[in-house]
Amino acid sequence: MQNREEHDWLGLIAAIDRVEAQGDRTLQMYLKTPYYPALQELTLIRPVRFLSPKAFPDSGTTAEGIKAPIGTGAWVLSDYQKDAQAVFKRNENYWGNKPALEQVTVKIIPDGETRVLAFENNEIDLIYGNGEISLDSFKQLRDSGQYSAEVSPPLNTRAIAINTGRGPTQDVKVRQAINRSVNKDAIISAIFYNTEQKADTYFSTEVPYADIGLQPYTYDVNQAKTLLDEAGWQQPSGQAIRQKDGQPLTLDLSFSGENNVDKAIAEAVQADLKTVGIDVKLLGEEEQAWNDRQANGEFNLIFNDTWGPPYEPQAMVSSMRVPSHADYAAQKELPMKAQIDRKIGEVLLTTEETLRQQLYRDILTTLHEQAVYLPISYSTNIAVMHKDLGGFEFMPQANQVPLGKLSKS
């Protein structure tokens, strides 16, 4: 626990009081307070892991790093060429169901088009993930009929956070108007070729405690215009952009310039908001600058995806209290922010199911009514594979690669 501070973004780590070994096979964990997602968070790929005794450093504390990444997983890293490829061999001593494949090679190919070409040239068996290849390529491979191409169930939410503490978006009516102005159906069909579903709420109704019947902000340009009029942003005749006290209604939208999908969405949002008289400046910057904006709150609108299972809703909600996230920056100036944070604190501690559901309902309803987020779509992973590959199934977590049951004939 010496490294606690590095990992206390995760509620469990902050809740752990001490850990004791009870004999060879039992570990006892003492929590300072009750914490209902404890078991879920132990399943995360990091920061809590099993480590082979041989991999412990000589000092005995993993706070100083480890000797080698030897865990308890189904695969053993047998060859690694940095930035080129990694070869994994099946762990013959694996405690669970052993993978069907003996060996898997992961190739590092930075360019999406080259990935497709290598796949078509039979040098790769499987392409898996989100944004690994363009959706145009995905569509082309799928339509060729020569390969299996699949889309996963929704994994997390692609959303835009709206800053409640900066410029015109301080007004809830402006935020609601934004929510009503964006034609998500058009984005889904034109940008995603229907590989992703439209999102109406920040958390999908599949997320635990999130199926609370929130009323979606439907696409309604007239309603949006009325809301903007009510907020005092008038459209002078003959001008495209609304004004208030002589100031134009201009917002900035920040995204990572490396992310082509977000860029395409940003352009669609820009065009949609223009029709209701909002001028959107696109800030496509390098990833780090975009991260910086998330933390320091220098944005009106910013792309901010949710984390997907198993982080939703508890870890995601918990992080809304931490200043290094866009969620915090976006919510900061809500009049009821203190109340939200208090309820987040409570919801993680309560052991009573009905109270927990009620608290989640309160938190998520407030955020929805205050229109702090503009949900776009529930993002998915895609998989393209050659037809000699069998046993493929999607995993519940976005970052898990489904290799366990895969077989090659």
Place this chain on the structure above:
Amino acid sequence: MKLTDHYVFRRILQLVPVLLGISIVTFLMIQLMPSDPAAVVLRVANTPATPEAIAAMREKLGLDRPLPIQYFDWLWHVLRLDFGRSFVTNQPVLQEVMHYVPTTLILTACATTLIFAIGLPLGIIAALYRDSILDQISRVFAYIGVAMPSFWLGFLLLYLFSFKLGWFSVTSRGSIADWVLPSITLAWAPAAVYARLLRGSMLESLGQNYVLYARARGLLERLVVIQYALKNALLPVVTVFGLSFAHLLSGAVIVENVFALPGLGRFAVQSILNRDYPIVQCYVCLIAVLFVVINLIVDLTYSYFDPRIRFGKQEV
């Protein structure tokens, strides 16, 4: 001979202030970068960047000291080839960088060889058979090379030779064949430029009096072309090569991306995006030194092609 030694020595001596200047610029450049290095280290370690944590990290990294002291400390380490540790991997920077150097070095070496192997004959032939079909072919070759972006050219080559014809694999298999398509991609544009450049300067020198004189002496035409015309015509090509070496390296970034080669360019771009400042510093220093050395070699080659340069003002 003694004079040549003197010239080489003088040129090397001139490098000292240049390299010192590079080191100052490299060091200061990092100070101008938008993100605080201390905040970057914290972010990479997933530690919340509270003001206290940043202050503690600044002290640990020595960023709280006056700038000149930081510089001399850095320079002292750099002179012993210690560029510090990467913010991202915590490995020694030089070790990280050297991992990627061979790929880029092989790539640029192969490309350079190709540039001269294709560019020189093409330029000479185009000049000797001016306005013939060969000249036209070389012209088309040049237009394509200059007009086509290298990522597209690389992709077309992959599509044709790997996918359609199956001659090469798309991803690296660790054989010599891996280098063929990337080298062609990287070499095409410069080879085209040099061919045209050489054609022009060949035509010029073929019209000079010394060529006429050589022909009048009844020397073999081959000797006239190579010994008299080409030797003089090469001077501008060599000049441009020295200057465009940087282009070759920056072109390598794109080629490394398209062909999935774990090279220095790709690594440098990634490090810049990660704000891994020590790596960026090391990369800039390395490239600057390489650039200076290449230009030194180019200067020395001049003196071979044109002895007047070597002797300076002491006209013979």
